[in-house]
Amino acid sequence: MCFAPHSQIVIATPGRLIDVLENRYLVLSRCTYVVLDEADRMIDMGFEPDVQKILEYIPVTNQKPDTDDAEDPEKMIFLCLFFPPTMSFLMSFQTVMFTATMPRSVWPEATSVGLRVKRVEVVVRNVLPFSHKCSCVVNRKKLLDVLASGFEPPIIIFVNQKKGCDVLAKSLEKIGYNACTLHGGKGQEQREFALSNLKAGAKDILVATDVAGRGIDIQDVSMVLNYDMAKNIEDYIHRIGRTGRAGKSGMAMTFLTKEDSSVFYDLKQAILESPVSNCPPELANHPDAQHKPGTILTKKRREETIFA
Template sequence: MRAQLEVIKKGVHIVVATPGRLKDMLAKKMLNLNNCRYAVLDEADRLVDLGFEDDIKEVFDHFKAQRQTLLFSATMPAKIQNFARSALVKPVTVNVGRAGAANLDVIQEVEYVKQEAKTAYLLQCLQKTPPPVLIFCESKADVDDIHEYLLLKGVEAVAIHGGKDQEERDYSISSFKAGKKEVLVATDVASKGLDFPDIQHVINYDMPAEIENYVHRIGRTGRCGNTGIATTFINKNQSGTTLLDLKHLLQEAKQRIPPVLAELNGPMEDVDAITNTGGVKGCAFCGGLGHRILDCPKFEHQKSVQIASSRREDFGFGGYRGEF
């Protein structure tokens, strides 16, 4: 913090910050926003998802004059819309394409691969395009296993996930960006907020549980007018809701639908039925096209979290939440 403070004391035009550090410096009066007129939130959906909503509102309270606020997000679930309505005055939504839709510059290939055959098939997929290639996994353990496997096979690979320290992460990202390493294996920590302009191929070793994360992941390729390929492995381990969302996303982007997805039928199969009574496509909560809000796993999860939170407060544990 001392090094950051020395820079700020000299005077700055723009501050790029995480909510926690900015809130801390404002509270300690190391920084003020008296002359600040713009607040920009990048990956706003992710910030709200991670529970930074109250921190951001606290930061907004430090503005002394009228401000213009801009929220950037690839997806527009209900949570971020509610935040925009509560934090902004008469918010205006600017859509570039449909929020939550896949980039049309990405060729999406979905393949059914048995769980035990995925690692071996991964090497074949790496032959589709020249490097750089980005591989996504759901768990840290899978990232480490695949990273080790690729190194044993002679592939120049690096890995990042939440369990690695900052120095390791910085090395992985910088060497991958510089072209010294051909493959980056990562969890969803690399699906948002990192810009790799020349990614040729994204491989989803695991199909994410939420369709929003799929959209973010494949958006790492096909950037700046370039085309890219996204290959996704699916099998019986995925939920029917997620696969139906994927099927409708492929239909919307006019991509080839594999037979295993084409056979799936759900309550949203009638094209006219994709629109809800409120005029919203698919799920009004998460933006998935293959289900409605009543079947939304993300909505169910949030309800259970809210119920658990209210129970804690009812039983007098609310004040100790930070200590558990």
């Protein structure tokens, strides 16, 4: 958590923020914005009660007052400077959420803390997702072919397991690539060291697990390569969001195997919804990409029940 006397912005985790509020190290009497970053993960992990508790410490309403005073900027500044207690009747605050994904399963909790869920975009506009159908045996060769095709560093390669992350990075270093790793087995200092090396250009490739899928901002990442496909479409979207940032272009490439078939349908839909991407025929025509897993079986069971 970071705050100082007369701070304009407070950045904190919910638990720590509640701690300092309860001990009155911090007051939120003039707070006008509450921002939830990665709101879907926060709500899904059960932080809704903590968010509600934090909102109770803000002595203003989340409904903007419909008065002439509230619409007059000069009068609001005057009241804020000379009559702070009055502001509690005039001020309003907004609750804003930021996340690339909002699964329907967490929508009820989101709306309960005052969030209005609006699906703006599923896939980053400047990212071009491509999927390559291949077996695990040729992944290594395909990876080297991609890396040799001229993508400028930095590059991020995602894998699903910590051990695979270390093994792949060491293999790349043996053949001349400057690679570093980022996963849950690394301490905070090791993570920061890896990221600083990548940002400074000392390393060209970051091999990472989903730990690097959110909250990591590295400028000019030319490509995100999913060496292992993510286990769900939400993690996939957050991964590819590491490139194509701030109006710049980027490339997302994914290796698929038959073990990833449970994600084929969602991946196909995500690519089709992107205005700058074309779904590869191998994925578009794959039998497992034609329907969401479990829907056909559920329909069949429903028919069996009706006609039993």
